[in-house]
Structure formats: C-alpha cells, structure tokens
Amino acid sequence: MNAKRIGKQTVRLNEGVRILSAASTVSKKEGEGPLGKYFDKIVEDSTFGEKSWELAESHFIQENMQLAVKKAGLKMNDIDYLLCGDLLNQCTASTFGIMNFQIPFFGLFGACSTMGESMSLGAMLIDGGYANHTLVGASSHFCGAEKQFRAPLALGNQRPPTASWTVTGDGSVVLGRKGNFPCITEITTGKIMDMGITDANNMGAAMAPAAVDVLLNHFQDTGRTPQDYDVIATGDLGEIGRSLVVDLMKKEGYTLDGRYTDCGIEIFDKNKQDTHNGGSGCACSAVTFCGYYYPKLMSGAIGRMLFIPTGALLSPTSSQQGQSIPGIAHGVCIEGCGEKGVKQ
Structure with a gap:
C-alpha cells in the first residue's frame, strides 16, 4: 500500500x-x-x-x-x-x-x-x-x-x-502525463516548524528551519546529497534566511555550495531596488520558477532541481495576539529534458 x-x-x-x-x-x-x-x-x-x-x-x-x-x-x-x-x-x-x-x-x-x-x-x-x-x-x-x-x-x-x-x-x-517536458519525480512534504520568531518583518528567520527540515528529510529519504542536484532553490528566505539554512545544514553534516540559492535573492537587486532582505510572497517562488528555471529545465541546462517554496503561517490575528510565526516548506524534485535530465 x-x-x-x-x-x-x-x-x-x-x-x-x-x-x-x-x-x-x-x-x-x-x-x-x-x-x-x-x-x-x-x-x-x-x-x-x-x-x-x-x-x-x-x-x-x-x-x-x-x-x-x-x-x-x-x-x-x-x-x-x-x-x-x-x-x-x-x-x-x-x-x-x-x-x-x-x-x-x-x-x-x-x-x-x-x-x-x-x-x-x-x-x-x-x-x-x-x-x-x-x-x-x-x-x-x-x-x-x-x-x-x-x-x-x-x-x-x-x-x-x-x-x-x-x-x-x-x-x-x-x-x-506525457511528453518531452520537465518531470516531477519526487515530493517531500514539510512539517510545521516553529522556533519562536515573532517579528513579522523577519520572515527569513521564521521559515529557515522549515526549509532545513525538508532538505534533511529529502536527502535522508532519497539517499542523495546536495551535490546530486544542479540547482537547489528555496522559496523566499532572502539573504538572511539562506545564510541560516547554510549554517544549520552544515551542523547536520551537509555542505550547501553555490548550487544552492533562494528565489527571494534572485528576483530583485536588493541594492538598486531597495528590497532589503529580498523578495517574498507566494508569487516569489512561483514566478521565479515559471519564468527563470522552467526554460532551463526544458533546454536541459538543468538536469535535476530541488524546488522548495517556503511559507510563514501567520495571520493578522495571530500576530496581534503575540503568537509566534510557524514555518512550512514543500519540496519538489524536478528532472529536466535532455541527457542531463529525465529520459523520456
């Protein structure tokens, strides 16, 4: 079953x-x-x-x-x-x-x-x-x-x-179901992670533990390492959240090198556009994947990608009542077209 x-x-x-x-x-x-x-x-x-x-x-x-x-x-x-x-x-x-x-x-x-x-x-x-x-x-x-x-x-x-x-x-x-297109092969569903962050202006810190949870479980479940992927892209942690993920993963024995990025870092130029920690919102990872990464998967430039959008499960009510900000992340493994990716 x-x-x-x-x-x-x-x-x-x-x-x-x-x-x-x-x-x-x-x-x-x-x-x-x-x-x-x-x-x-x-x-x-x-x-x-x-x-x-x-x-x-x-x-x-x-x-x-x-x-x-x-x-x-x-x-x-x-x-x-x-x-x-x-x-x-x-x-x-x-x-x-x-x-x-x-x-x-x-x-x-x-x-x-x-x-x-x-x-x-x-x-x-x-x-x-x-x-x-x-x-x-x-x-x-x-x-x-x-x-x-x-x-x-x-x-x-x-x-x-x-x-x-x-x-x-x-x-x-x-x-x-069919065709010579990028292929979703594995799904790693995240758990709610809450480290007690209460600052609604610091989403990267609130969501980083959820991204780490998905990364650790994905690697343990599949037997792979970060080096088995051409790109690992989390959702909208920004500069602060990405740094936290790198540090936390290092403590677990995993090295995240240049192949790991975050959609919140990619979508804006934080210096020229005054976006501070980077991009966020549901559309951040969505448009970055659809516009930027999907064509690379189609062309075979990316053979295997781990896409992990991240979310902060707060509401105006929970924030006003002083509750913490739980985080969640969902991992999707995608293999591209061509020799580097999935065989059609």
Missing part, C-alpha cells in the same frame, strides 16, 4: 508527472529586476486597471492561468482540477480570479510555500489516476500583503533591514 513512499516524508511518483507549460505575469518592479527578461508579461500598473489591489491580484491570476493553459496547447475544459492560493484572508484573490473558469477547484493556503504545495498535490492527482491535466499556481501582491500583515502603505512606515518585498504577480503551470 505504501509502495510510492520512499521514506518518512517523501514519495516517488510512478512515472513522473510532466510540467507541460509555465507562465509568469508580474508588475513593473519585478520586471525591472534581474529576471525581468524571463517573465511572460510585465504589467506597468500594479492596479492592473482595477479599483483595488485585491482585485488587481485576481486579475493577475485570471490572465496568467489562461496564458499557462494556452502555452500548453490546451483549453480550459481540458483541465480536470485547478489548485492555487494566495495571501489574502480566505484566499479571496484566488476565488475571484478563477471562479469564471468553472473548473473543479482546490483552494490552498501554504502562505509563500503555496506553489510547492499546489505542484505537489496537482502531481499526486495525476499520478494517482484522478486527473489527466491539472492547473496549479500561486499569487501575491505587495500592496495587499503590506496592508494585511504589516501596515498600510499610506502610513509610510520605515522598513527594517530584515524586511522583504512581497512580489506582485502570478506563476502557474499545467501538469500532465
């Missing part, structure tokens, strides 16, 4: 699930960053023509998911299940963004780890024989996230050096 489970937290999919397409739509600031040329669409106005930031995020979701399906050569009625989430209360950005698609929907909240969660569950649905195609993704909006979790922008509050910048946009992929 547990033939697919290869360890405490990891499953190996029977034949691998193909990533048929990836689409990324971002706002102006993300387009001005180091990865700007890789995104499918850059929206100059972060309101996207809507009357609120929250509705703008729904607009990002709607247009980008339609683009992902189009790039896969499919139509919306070819999609069996849609899985996505965001940072707004009750995931309302996703609700209003996708409701007109009329596709069976699983709304997810993994905070900024949601892209890893949606890819994991979407792949499991296909591997289990419950779907032929799934559409999965994650979104966030800087202005909406600041208003909900920290302080409305109109207050002009000073941001501390540990703060990160929530990415505005949506990243989505279409998953399927």
Whole structure:
C-alpha cells in the first residue's frame, strides 16, 4: 500500500508527472529586476486597471492561468482540477480570479510555500489516476500583503533591514502525463516548524528551519546529497534566511555550495531596488520558477532541481495576539529534458 513512499516524508511518483507549460505575469518592479527578461508579461500598473489591489491580484491570476493553459496547447475544459492560493484572508484573490473558469477547484493556503504545495498535490492527482491535466499556481501582491500583515502603505512606515518585498504577480503551470517536458519525480512534504520568531518583518528567520527540515528529510529519504542536484532553490528566505539554512545544514553534516540559492535573492537587486532582505510572497517562488528555471529545465541546462517554496503561517490575528510565526516548506524534485535530465 505504501509502495510510492520512499521514506518518512517523501514519495516517488510512478512515472513522473510532466510540467507541460509555465507562465509568469508580474508588475513593473519585478520586471525591472534581474529576471525581468524571463517573465511572460510585465504589467506597468500594479492596479492592473482595477479599483483595488485585491482585485488587481485576481486579475493577475485570471490572465496568467489562461496564458499557462494556452502555452500548453490546451483549453480550459481540458483541465480536470485547478489548485492555487494566495495571501489574502480566505484566499479571496484566488476565488475571484478563477471562479469564471468553472473548473473543479482546490483552494490552498501554504502562505509563500503555496506553489510547492499546489505542484505537489496537482502531481499526486495525476499520478494517482484522478486527473489527466491539472492547473496549479500561486499569487501575491505587495500592496495587499503590506496592508494585511504589516501596515498600510499610506502610513509610510520605515522598513527594517530584515524586511522583504512581497512580489506582485502570478506563476502557474499545467501538469500532465506525457511528453518531452520537465518531470516531477519526487515530493517531500514539510512539517510545521516553529522556533519562536515573532517579528513579522523577519520572515527569513521564521521559515529557515522549515526549509532545513525538508532538505534533511529529502536527502535522508532519497539517499542523495546536495551535490546530486544542479540547482537547489528555496522559496523566499532572502539573504538572511539562506545564510541560516547554510549554517544549520552544515551542523547536520551537509555542505550547501553555490548550487544552492533562494528565489527571494534572485528576483530583485536588493541594492538598486531597495528590497532589503529580498523578495517574498507566494508569487516569489512561483514566478521565479515559471519564468527563470522552467526554460532551463526544458533546454536541459538543468538536469535535476530541488524546488522548495517556503511559507510563514501567520495571520493578522495571530500576530496581534503575540503568537509566534510557524514555518512550512514543500519540496519538489524536478528532472529536466535532455541527457542531463529525465529520459523520456
């Protein structure tokens, strides 16, 4: 009954699930960053023509998911299940963004780890024989996230050096069964980790232990080491969180070299763009994977990648009541096309 489970937290999919397409739509600031040329669409106005930031995020979701399906050569009625989430209360950005698609929907909240969660569950649905195609993704909006979790922008509050910048946009992929595409081969599901961090402006420190938990369990379950991967990319730990992960993994006997990076570091130039600790938000890892890493997996430039979006499971209520910030991470092992990657 547990033939697919290869360890405490990891499953190996029977034949691998193909990533048929990836689409990324971002706002102006993300387009001005180091990865700007890789995104499918850059929206100059972060309101996207809507009357609120929250509705703008729904607009990002709607247009980008339609683009992902189009790039896969499919139509919306070819999609069996849609899985996505965001940072707004009750995931309302996703609700209003996708409701007109009329596709069976699983709304997810993994905070900024949601892209890893949606890819994991979407792949499991296909591997289990419950779907032929799934559409999965994650979104966030800087202005909406600041208003909900920290302080409305109109207050002009000073941001501390540990703060990160929530990415505005949506990243989505279409998953399927067959074809010469990058392949999800293993999934390592994370546990909630809480080290007592209470500072909502220091997400990197709060989430780093969850990333370490996934890394350790993935390596132990698969028998691999960091050197068995061309790229290991965590979600949105930023500079501070990445440094913590490197130090904590070293204490466990693992050396993370230059192949380990973080999507929150890659997406912005922290000096030129004044983003402090780096990027964050559900869209951070989502658009970085879809825009930057997916083409490298397609070309064979990346043979095997470990993608670990990370999330901080706080809410405005828990923060106001002085509770700590639990972290979560979800690991997805992806093998690319060509000689370095999965054999099709």
